[in-house]
Amino acid sequence: MTGALLRARDISRRFGGITALAELSLDVGEGEAVGVVGPNGAGKTTLFNCLLGLTPPDTGTVEFDGRRIDRMPVWRRSRLGIGRTYQRMELFRGMTVADHLLVAEQAHAGTVRLWGDLLHHARPSREELDHVESALRLLGLDELADRPVDVLSLGHARLVELGRAMMGRPRLLMLDEPSSGLDAAETARLASIITDVRRSEGTAVVLVEHDLTLVGDVVDRLCVLDFGRMLAVGSVGEVMADERVRQAYLGSGA
Amino acid sequence: MSQLFNYAVPGIPFGCVFALMGVGLVLTYKAAGVFNLAFGAQAFVSGLAFVFLVQDGWPRWAAGIIAILGLGPLVGLVLDRLLFRRIRTASPLVKLVPSLGLLIALPQVALIIAGSTPQIPPPALFLDAQTVYFHLGSVPLSGLELSITVATVLVVAALVVLFRLTPVGLEMRAVVESPRLTELFGINAGRVSAFAWVLSSCIAALAGVLLAPLYSQLNPEDYTVLLVWGIAAAVIGRFASLPLALVGGLGLGVAQQILAGYLPAGIIATGLRPSLPFVVLLVFLPFSRQRQLDDPLADCDPPIAALAGEARGYRAAATLTGDRGDETVAVGLWHRTLHPDGGTSIGRRLLQRPTAVLGWVVGGLAVLSALTWVSPDWLLTMTQGIAFGIIFLSLTLLTGMSGQISLCQASFAGLGGFAAGQFANHLDLSLLAGMVLGGAMAAVLGVVVALPTLRLAGLPLALATLAFALLADNILFPNGWVGNGATGVLVPRPEIGPISFNASRSFFLLALVVLALVAGLVKLIGDGTMGRFLAAMRGSEVAAVSVGIDVHRLRVVVFAVSAGLAGVGGALYGSLQGSLAPNDFNYQISLVLLVVVAIVGLGSISGAVVAGVVYTALLKSLSTLPARYAGLLAVLFGLATLSYTRHPEGVVDYLGNRLVGLVGRLTGRWRDDLPPRTDAPAHPPTGVERVPMAADGVDR
Structure with missing residues (x-):
């Protein structure tokens, strides 16, 4: 896979005596959707944190679009075009839905505009507001734009996280169990939004998920992690037929 | 070498008191979820009570029991019930402010209740403070130093027995390690943490009583300084380890005496000794943070429950109907809407911001008064x-x-x-x-x-x-x-x-x-x-x-x-x-x-x-x-x-929200005192922190 957008090599991370990731490698092609599944504790969230720099890996390299990014600060990786959601949601408490998207939009555009603020009461530009509004429409959140996120339902809050990660047109979206806590209808809606974004923007997606229906709907390729190791890679059908995967993930009786 | 020894030995009693404070702070922090800065004030209150009781003719052992085992935990429990229990899961600021307020207020309240300051110099808990009992090498050991050291050794021994050999000690160690996991095993972490609270309050009281004779007069400020040394000890223990906090406190006590002995007089020397805890804080704090990040279980805590007060802020918010649909006003801290120019007429904008109107009127009158008739x-x-x-x-x-x-x-x-x-x-x-x-x-x-x-x-x-x-x-x-x-x-x-x-x-x-x-x-x-x-x-x-x-x-x-x-x-x-x-x-x-x-x-x-x-x-x-x-x-x-x-x-926002609601009701423009909820809130309400893990499991 030569033209990989994201290329992670030999990522290892230990927490005390626990090996969360053991020399794991992962490639994500331009516009490709890769699912990552595995039992709880397999190292999926740690993988995300290592790729994005929130947890520095002990060993290994990460390239994005041909550039080494493993020594970059997190915010710079994000500005290169990596959006991310969190399994344990990390919303900006007290801010409105629209402001969440606006912050992300403006953060992608550049640094603190202190002098601009002081000189002319910086209002968001028309263009920025347009981006926010179209994202709100795509997510179906336009009705809730001015609500503080603290009063949203879990389903809507997950959509806000997704929307925030989508701002600034990232080339790669990393979604950490976006359907956790959602019901079937909300999950289906989430799947259709992710598919829409991929189709219109050509965004690559890494999806950590337990919900295999969502995974099946969205991804092109599936990786199975177990104890920090890559157990199997392939199409959804292939991987699910793999005996080792059935043993580790679905339990031997499955 | 013998000079080092001579400097170090007098530091041990100080170190004992610092260590006690550090241990108490870690205990409440881990078991009750609050870094209790009011600890210094609790120590002061018990120290004051002890001196007063002795002055009134009580034998010192009886006064000690009342101050350390009676008043100490009593104050601690009252504070816990009234205050700290409510803010267990709040944001760091909301946790910090009340304990700071108490640190300042509690000693003053105690002094008011007492009505006067003690007339006698504070006595030691036992032995005579000034008498030199024997020499260690060439270092004279007074009753004060002996009593502090002996009491600390006894307390530490008791703690070791408690933690190692008793069921409640085992439970407490478990709670200190992980309250959530402990609850999974069917242990009531609330009861255990109440016990830990009582225990740490006793330790604070003991430290307060032991420390008293170091000063000729009891002074809340000295106890704040003591608290700061205790904080440094707790930080050396990385907010988590009781033995490390103990060792850290002792080390600080000895180190400050050695520093005082060797450094030449001057601003740096006189300044450096009291700032030693802060050097320690700066050096050790990053590690305490690092440990949290590296802790694989750190992610296992459920999402932080919505802060009661912040949720209250939203509940107090009023939604007034305007021409461009709903306009949420006065919601929480620094909340803005995407369309700040929502109102159409000046009248409506004023109506939506009655607090601003009131503020300008009051402010204008104040300035006018200041320029004309104010003395x-x-x-x-x-x-x-x-x-x-x-x-x-x-x-x-x-x-x-x-x-x-x-x-x-x-x-x-x-x-x-x-x-x-x-x-x-x-x-x-x-x-x-x-x-x-x-x-x-x-x-x-x-x-x-x-x-x-x-x-x-x-x-x-x-x-x-x-x-x-x-x-x-x-x-x-x-x-x-x-x-x-x-x-x-x-x-x-x-x-x-x-x-x-x-x-x-x-x-x-x-x-x-x-x-x-x-x-x-x-x-x-x-x-x-x-x-x-x-x-x-x-x-x-x-x-x-x-x-x-x-x-x-x-x-x-x-x-x-x-x-x-x-x-x-x-x-x-x-x-x-x-x-x-x-x-x-x-x-x-x-x-x-x-x-x-x-x-x-x-x-x-x-x-x-x-x-x-x-x-x-x-x-x-x-x-x-x-x-x-x-x-x-x-x-x-x-x-x-x-x-x-x-x-x-805050008072201003609280009253402001009430005023917005009042104006809304009076003018019939009040719709609801809650921004309409879309469904259940994303953040579980306070109290859900007891749920050990998210229902869908937690993953790394």
Whole structure:
């Protein structure tokens, strides 16, 4: 896979005596959707944190679009075009839905505009507001734009996280169990939004998920992690037929 | 070598007391979820009770039992029930402010209840404090030192037995390790943590009683200093390990004596000893944070429950119907809508912001009064209020908007004032130029504070800034070229060309202009892009970096701006008073400043201004009362602290929300007192923290 957008090599991370990731490698092609599944504790969230720099890996390299990014600060990786959601949601408490998207939009555009603020009461530009509004429409959140996120339902809050990660047109979206806590209808809606974004923007997606229906709907390729190791890679059908995967993930009786 | 030994041995009793404090702090922090800064006050209360009981003729053992095993845990339990239990899951600021308020208020309340100070020198718990019983090598050991050491050894032995050999000790160790996992095994963590609370209160009381004879007179300030050493010990224990905290406390006690013995006399030496805990804080705090990040179980905690007070803020919000649909007004801290120009007519906009109207009317009347009939000393008070309002605004920016807790804001103000005075005196500048330069110097200090603390947040950041405040008090301000020690620095009144601001009314106007400039600056930042970034950083630093915000840079900038504004406020205050001494802005003032502005309102500019005026007006009115009531301010302070746990949004925002609701009801435009919920809230309400893991399992 030569033209990989994201290329992670030999990522290892230990927490005390626990090996969360053991020399794991992962490639994500331009516009490709890769699912990552595995039992709880397999190292999926740690993988995300290592790729994005929130947890520095002990060993290994990460390239994005041909550039080494493993020594970059997190915010710079994000500005290169990596959006991310969190399994344990990390919303900006007290801010409105629209402001969440606006912050992300403006953060992608550049640094603190202190002098601009002081000189002319910086209002968001028309263009920025347009981006926010179209994202709100795509997510179906336009009705809730001015609500503080603290009063949203879990389903809507997950959509806000997704929307925030989508701002600034990232080339790669990393979604950490976006359907956790959602019901079937909300999950289906989430799947259709992710598919829409991929189709219109050509965004690559890494999806950590337990919900295999969502995974099946969205991804092109599936990786199975177990104890920090890559157990199997392939199409959804292939991987699910793999005996080792059935043993580790679905339990031997499955 | 023997000299080292001679210096080290007298440090052991000190170390024992520090260690006890450290152990108690860690115990409540881990088992009850609160870093209890009121610990120093609890120690003081028991120490005071002990001395009074002995003075009244009680035998020392009986007085000791009452003070240590009776009063100590009683105070602790009352505080737990009234206060700390409610804020277990609150944000670091909401946890910190009440304990700071109590640290200041509790000793004063105790002194008021006592009605006088003890007439006898504080006795040791046992043995005679002054008698030398024997020599260790050539070091004489007095009853005081022996009693402290023996009592500590006994208590530590008892703790070891408790923790190693008894069921409740085992449960407590489990709770300290992980409250959630413990509950999974069917142990009531609440009961265990209540026990831990009682135990730590006894330890505080013991430390207070043991320490008393070190001083000829009991003084709350000495106990605050003791608390600070205890904090350092707890930090060495990384907020988690009781044995490490114990060893850390002992080590600090010995180290400070050795330092005092070897260092030559001078500002650095006399300053370095009291600042040793802060050096320790700065060195060890980053590790405590690092450990949290590396802890694989750190993610296993369920999402933080919605902060009761913040949710309350939203509940108090009113939704008024406008032409462009619903307009949510007055929601929480620094909340904005995407369409700030929602209202159509001026009348509607005024209606939507009744608090603003009221604020302008009251403010206008106050200014008018100040310029016409107010007496000179009340005019002085009002001008002081404005100066403090500016300093409070710097906290509105730093803590209110960006969520960084600073306990060294008074140091910034002090440096600004000193620098302004020094520049004006030595360079023969107008004080206005000095004020700008003073603000710039304070901003530089802000950067100096921000850089080493970039990786800290919440409580560790607060403690680190406290460290800086004490460093400034002990090492920076005593220098002749800064604060000039106890003498202080003359800060002249400014002149602009022929216009002099020596008259109190013209100076009042000048202060008002500076306030307006600072308030405008804070508002522009809050409403602009930077305000939005700051709000994001306050909401979740992790999410802020992962949308591409350079959080470190943002923090340096906001610290610098905030420190600069505080420096301008300090310079204005100094110029008003004519001179400024280090004690005008010592670390205790920093604590008071944060508590006052948090109680009145960190969420708005009006909150800061009201805080400034109310604070100085209260000080002024209470100073006219008889000396017996001097502590009344502290009582008010304590009560306000209690109210704060119910309304962390602050008095101003709380009343404002009520007013919005009232106006809405009266005009029939009130729709609902809740922004309509879409479904169940995303953040579970407080109390859900007992659920060990999210229902869908937690993953790494």
